[in-house]
Amino acid sequence: MxxxxxxxxxxxxxxxxxxxxxxxxxxxxxxxxxxxxxxxxxxxxxxxxxxxxxxxxxxxxxxxxxxxxxxxxxxxxSSLLATGFTSSFWNTVLITVPTTILVIGIAAMAAYAFAWMDFPGRDLLFLIVVGLLIVPIQIALIPIASLYGGLGIFGSIPGVVLFHVAFGLPFAIFLLRNFFVGIPASLLEAARMDGAPEWKIFARVVFPLGKPAIASLGIFQFLWVWNDMLIALVFADTESQPMTKALQSEMRQFGTNVDILAPGAFLSLIIPLVLFFAFQRYFVQGMMAGSVK
Incomplete structure (x- = not known):
């Protein structure tokens, strides 16, 4: 040569x-x-x-x-807890945790259907989901507030959770669907040849393989809801307000009371920080997997 x-x-x-x-x-x-x-x-x-x-x-x-x-x-x-901040902390937990679980569960099942199940209108429905990604939250505030008033859930924790779930699902479905499509089809075909129903294929094959993407989605969703201010200001009242709204009301009332705002801000920061470090391995895997799609 x-x-x-x-x-x-x-x-x-x-x-x-x-x-x-x-x-x-x-x-x-x-x-x-x-x-x-x-x-x-x-x-x-x-x-x-x-x-x-x-x-x-x-x-x-x-x-x-x-x-x-x-x-x-x-x-x-001690001064912060005396202001009733503890109830706001638990309200934040009661809003964030159910929202994250519901978004992951519903989105994972919908993403599996869009990726590996053939049904009429599948592509059209997925395009609608993608289109919902660009819908601003602000345009839905007044209609949803009117709907909640009629249903009697305005100002309640379930109302805040439902709003976050509705606007979190489009991105979650889009993200997980693109990840599930990358799973080798031979694995699913082998499971079907063994007689496994679709729900078992999802639970035993797709869901375990999708843990990196699901963990990444969980971190994103948790952080978004935990740090939300807009939805809390509109749909949460005094009894159901999360920490973001509680801190904002303290600032409005006392101005620059650092002795209240600093510990409150640190408590609202430390939980997401611990969550990220606890699941950073899955988060990095999910980001790397998404980068090669």
Whole structure:
């Protein structure tokens, strides 16, 4: 073989290839860890502010805690719980957890039907679902509020949950359907040849293989509902208000009362942060799987 032919069979490595190779080096990994820690600095600052007296926070920066650890106290959290913030925390849980479970369950079954079941109008229905992705939430506020008033669920937790489920399903179905389509058809055909019904194929084959995408969807849905403000302001009353609305009302009433806002903001932040770190392995797998579709 000539030298020209040998060189033709080799893959030319450009600058991007060298950068990709460098990403696996220990130095780059250390740099990425440092960047991650840098992004956690505001969280640390919020924690410190929530654990110090308001007068100390007004006089000094939060970083002085390293030289004055005696300034730390849980008095701000005691004051926060005295305002009835605990009920808002549980309202947030009662809104977010059922919404996430319902969206994942309904979307997974619908996505399986769109991906692997043949029924009349399937493609048209999926196009309608895709079209619903661009519908703004704001245009549905008044009609849904009128509907809820007629049904007697306006201002209740079930009303907030139903609204979040309705607007979370289009994206969830679209995401999971595109992931389920990538599952090898031979696995499903083998299960059908063994006599397995569709529900068993979904539960035993598709759902376990879709865990990365389902975990990613769960994290997105949980964060979106947990941090929601607009729907809470419109559809939740004083008894059913989540933490976002409770913190907003505290700010409106007291202005710059950091002793209430800081611990409340940290409590609303720490749960999603723990959830993300707990499921980050599935989250990364889902993102990588979606990147090669």
């Amino acid at each position: 000539s030298s020209t032919g040998a060189h033709a069979g080799e893959i030319k490595r450009g600058g991007l290839s060298r950068i990709v190779d460098l990403l696996g080096s220990g130095l780059v990994q250390v740099v990425m860890i440092l960047i991650g820690l840098f992004w956690l600095v505001p969280t640390l600052g919020l924690l410190v502010v929530s654990l110090r007296d308001e007068t100390v926070n007004a006089a000094e920066g939060w970083w002085t805690v390293f030289t004055k650890p005696a300034d730390l106290t849980f008095q701000a959290y």
